[in-house]
Amino acid sequence: MDPVVRAVNLIRARGLNHRQFRSFLEDFEADFTDVLYHTNIRWLSMGKVLKRMWDVKDEVVMFFNMKDISCDFSREMECDEWVCDFAFAVDIMQKLNELNTKLQGKGLFAHELYVEVKAFQSKLQLFAKQLKEQNFVHFPLLKTRTVTQALSDKYSSQQLMALRDEFIRRFADFKAIEGQFDLLSSPFACDVETAAEELQVELIDLQADNSLKRLFENKPLVEFYASLHSEKFKNLKNFSRKMFVIFASTYICEQTFPILKVNKSKNRSLLTDSNLQSVLRISTSNLTPNFNKLVNDCSQLHHCH
Structure with a gap:
């Protein structure tokens, strides 16, 4: 992930490089017109950044060579083992993103989400067994590379099984109930x-x-x-x-960030804490205001003249 993030920052953090790179992709008629920033606080960011960089990896290396920019990403791309690691990371992050998406949304309860987690743990065990046997049917990008038996063993026994053990550890409380x-x-x-x-x-x-x-x-x-x-x-x-009422997802909490950003902007800086709390409560819940009661409770109504 580190070489990928540094490459993205070299392109996007400098205005000239960013404009030239976008023009470079347009000239090559690439499927994508830009690379993506990595944001730690967003659910699916890492997987999307890795996938986009994989799709434009050749163009990125060509651009750095043309500009004579020294970057870890270009050097690592010359190593077949690292490229295999890159492909494996993209494939497994795609699967994690699919799971992450299933665990988000309103109206989902803990018992429903735990079913998805249990299924993913079983999938990891299946993936590990298949990779050990050099079967890459569930890893389409890794399948395009020449993968040695040593790398297959590393991905299966070290990476996937370690990931499965981490899932078991993190969801031990749910396993107990x-x-x-x-x-x-x-x-x-x-x-x-x-x-x-x-x-x-x-x-x-x-x-x-x-x-x-x-x-x-x-x-x-x-x-x-x-x-x-x-x-x-x-x-x-x-x-x-x-x-x-078991708190199963951080979806509602994370949903408040974009709502807060929209409502507490420089153009609405006079919002009080109580106003903002009301806005957040309405935006993140299914409450339907009782307008008749609100109108009846008003002590004074202003009529049009």
Whole structure:
């Protein structure tokens, strides 16, 4: 990543180089007209930067040679092993970006996101096994290079398995409550004896009711639990509330950054903290204002004359 970022900075941080490079790409009729900056605070930045640099790597090297610019990227591109590492990094970052995208968005709950994480861990194990066997079917860019057995072993045993172990470590807390996730998402299929004691009787009543089973099949999960009888399924409803409020994603938090940037600009510098808090709350939630109540609560209305 370091040589790539330094190459991007050499091009984009200097106005003359940036203009000349864009003209250079236009003259060569390249598929892209520019390289991308790497931003640490953005979810998908690293993968996109690597992919764009891979797509224009030959043009970048030619441009640096033409301008007689000394850069690590040009020297590293002469090393076949480093180019293979580069291709592997682009391929695996594309897969991480796909996972990252699935873990973002409104209306997603922890048990749904954990399913995606578990699936990705299994994929990493599959990828490692296939790379060890020199099978590059899931790594299209790496497949275009001549990869030695030593490099295949490095990618499979060192890189991919280390990545899988890191996923296991980071999501250990979710692994500990995996059984509760299964109960929440599939209450009619779970084993009653493995459930918490305070839920067992209610689960038996739930699984015996065919009308509730049809309701479960036809309604979203949140609406299904909300529709259960408050007294008959008291413990089950409390359990579902605890599981649904688990903070599963930073999406809403990160969503506030662009909203804040738009609203707290130099042209709106007089916004107070309370005004800004109201703007952020409305922008990041599904609240619908009760306009009739707001109008009725007004102490004085100004009529048009």
